[in-house]
Amino acid sequence: MTGAASKNGRWLGYAEAVAAACLWGSSGIFAVHLFRLGVPPESVALLRPVVGTLVLLLAFGISRPTALRVDLRGFLVLAGGGGVAVGVFQLAYQLSTATVGVPTTVALLYLAPAVVIAASGPLFGEWPTRARIGLVGVTLLGVWLSVSGAKAIPAEFGPAGLVWGVLAGLSYATYTLSRRLVTVR
Numbered sequence: 001m002t003g004a005a006s007k008n009g010r011w012l013g014y015a016e017a018v019a020a021a022c023l024w025g026s027s028g029i030f031a032v033h034l035f036r037l038g039v040p041p042e043s044v045a046l047l048r049p050v051v052g053t054l055v056l057l058l059a060f061g062i063s064r065p066t067a068l069r070v071d072l073r074g075f076l077v078l079a080g081g082g083g084v085a086v087g088v089f090q091l092a093y094q095l096s097t098a099t100v101g102v103p104t105t106v107a108l109l110y111l112a113p114a115v116v117i118a119a120s121g122p123l124f125g126e127w128p129t130r131a132r133i134g135l136v137g138v139t140l141l142g143v144w145l146s147v148s149g150a151k152a153i154p155a156e157f158g159p160a161g162l163v164w165g166v167l168a169g170l171s172y173a174t175y176t177l178s179r180r181l182v183t184v185r
Contacts, residue, residue, distance in 0.1 A: 085175035100161025108165030
């Protein structure tokens with residue numbers, strides 16, 4: 001890759017990361033508006049991955065169709081492990097959001113990095129370093145600042161919402177860990 005192509009690729013990567021963060025950050029807002037329009041959380045949970053998959057298939061189908069070729073084992077891992085984890089995550093995330101709101105759901109969801117760090121030692125022999133523990137601390141601080149800054153939206157608590165929120169965090173961590181397990185092999 002030439003210097004100019006490398007520089008353009010890096011900026012494209014930054015732009016993609018910013019776009020993904022904006023889409024992710026606004027997902028709770030859109031979900032709440034859809035709930036207010038009468039769309040049930042289960043439908044929103046199905047809508048997000050279906051629309052995302054269609055957009056990715058279209059984008060890669062146009063730009064890099066060879067990237068869509070996958071062997072049977074890869075498809076089974078993707079659909080089975082990834083699909084199930086994403087499905088459970090989406091359902092738990094949307095039901096938590098509908099039950100206790102975005103701030104509480106986000107706070108519970110972002111327990112996932114701590115779970116990943118804690119499980120990586122026994123599963124992969126990647127014991128937490130001070131840097132990783134520090135990064136989890138920064139993540140938790142960011143979540144706390146985000147949630148405590150949402151004063152216009154009161155944080156709600158209830159057993160069902162808390163269970164759904166914890167399940168969202170655990171399934172998100174499971175998705176991350178299962179991806180890591182597959183890439184190790």
